[in-house]
Amino acid sequence: MATIEECRAALDRLSENMATAEGGVRSAAAMDRSLSCRIKDLDITFVGRLAGGRITDVTTVPGVPSEKAQIRLTMTGDDLVAMVGGELNFAKAWASGRVKLQAGLRDVVRLRSLL
Template sequence: MASVEECRAAIAKVSDRIMEVDEDRRRKHIVDRTVSVTASDLDTVFDMRLAMQGLVDVTERRAGDPAERAQVRLTASSDTLVDLAEDRLDFAKALLSGRVKLDASFGDMMRLRKLL
């Protein structure tokens, strides 16, 4: 099981990867969205915003604590989150196998697919 710190580092790595994308492409595919990432085995939720600057304003809370519903919600084990960030696991395969649950509008899913 990965730690909260390892999950934070994974989120930072994904943010860095977003920032490596050409700015014109980011402008085309990124719409400011609230995002929550739940590490199910840690009972922890990371709340953040997806913006032109990557994943920003990252905070963490216990899964049961009240919060506004994010526009894009991802749930996975802590190890799965780290594996995705480290490119040891393909997101589509993880999604189809049930290791990752994604709750977002169809438009958001299509934009994210094109960006990542």
């Protein structure tokens, strides 16, 4: 089971990957939205902001945050680490229910290039 520190490092790596991406991926990540990533097996949620092509202002809260982010991800810590490490395909994990993505329709359409 991935630790909180490993999950935080994976989110930091994801942010760096998005910041250095080019083309459609960079433009998709350039939106300004609140973001949460719930790690089910650790019963924590990372909350932050997707802004300027990066994940910023990340904090950790126990359980489920009281405020819903505009873009919400839910998964296990191992799945987060595997996805960022390139060992798990996001689209397949999403289609199989291992990863949940909740967002407005327009955001999902923009985010699809990240998948």
